[in-house]
Amino acid sequence: MATSSIPFLKRFLAAPQQVGSIVPSSRGLARALIGPYARHDGPARVLEVGAGTGPVTAELARIICPQDEIDVCEIDDDFAAVLRERYFESGPLADAARAGRARLLNQPMQAIEGEDRYDYIISGLPLNGFEPPLVTDILACIQRLLKPDGTYSYFEYAAARRLLRWSINGKTRRRVTQVSALVGDLIERYEIDRQLILVNVPPAYARHLRFEESKQHEA
Numbered sequence: 651m652a653t654s655s656i657p658f659l660k661r662f663l664a665a666p667q668q669v670g671s672i673v674p675s676s677r678g679l680a681r682a683l684i685g686p687y688a689r690h691d692g693p694a695r696v697l698e699v700g701a702g703t704g705p706v707t708a709e710l711a712r713i714i715c716p717q718d719e720i721d722v723c724e725i726d727d728d729f730a731a732v733l734r735e736r737y738f739e740s741g742p743l744a745d746a747a748r749a750g751r752a753r754l755l756n757q758p759m760q761a762i763e764g765e766d767r768y769d770y771i772i773s774g775l776p777l778n779g780f781e782p783p784l785v786t787d788i789l790a791c792i793q794r795l796l797k798p799d800g801t802y803s804y805f806e807y808a809a810a811r812r813l814l815r816w817s818i819n820g821k822t823r824r825r826v827t828q829v830s831a832l833v834g835d836l837i838e839r840y841e842i843d844r845q846l847i848l849v850n851v852p853p854a855y856a857r858h859l860r861f862e863e864s865k866q867h868e869a
């Protein structure tokens with residue numbers, strides 16, 4: 651078992667809905683999630699939310715340019731301690747952190763203030779495990795924080811919503827049906843690209859959305 655899987659499993663057992671997975675994402679999934687940022691030109695501001703033990707953080711740290719800024723948000727104190735030690739204190743983001751270009755935000759992502767702040771938001775949040783009001787809050791927060799032409803990338807396990815809707819537990823079925831309506835609507839309207847990553851436990855879709863059109867209507 652990879653070393654990062656041990657703290658992950660421990661945190662999953664302590665807070666299963668919040669953590670939403672028993673193992674970290676594979677490198678293949680992490681690379682698919684950072685794809686739009688990896689292809690960008692010019693300075694960019696990036697927000698990673700739900701970083702866990704940092705498989706996506708590691709890939710971001712590998713390609714961050716000197717003119718870019720990155721915020722890494724993680725609600726869980728134990729995961730935040732792992733991220734601080736591995737990436738921010740002496741690891742690959744240490745120079746950027748000292749220069750004020752990389753920040754670790756140990757807080758719920760809903761508490762991040764401001765609007766139109768980021769060019770890329772890359773999320774590991776397990777939306778399919780959350781209650782519908784929390785999903786609504788988080789999606790509103792992502793749309794608030796993303797610049798009008800920004801890209802929101804996230805993953806969901808392949809067929810997760812369909813499988814959970816077959817649950818014998820009526821409460822789970824109702825919850826997932828509501829979450830599925832919220833997430834499905836967003837995908838239908840705003841998805842610009844997606845990749846199916848088979849080398850991940852379990853296989854997952856990396857999805858990329860752009861809300862440009864909806865933000866222009868709001869203005």
Ligand SMILES: C[S@@+](CC[C@H](N)C(=O)[O-])C[C@H]1O[C@@H](n2cnc3c(N)ncnc32)[C@H](O)[C@@H]1O
Nearest residue numbers: 670671674675700701702724725726758759774
């Ligand atoms: C499925 S794990 C993904 C971890 C990592 N990105 C990966 O791909 O392996 C979800 C992560 O989101 C974090 N999380 C859950 N709710 C959050 C919130 N409201 N704000 C920030 N992080 C949150 C959990 O603590 C957990 O680390």
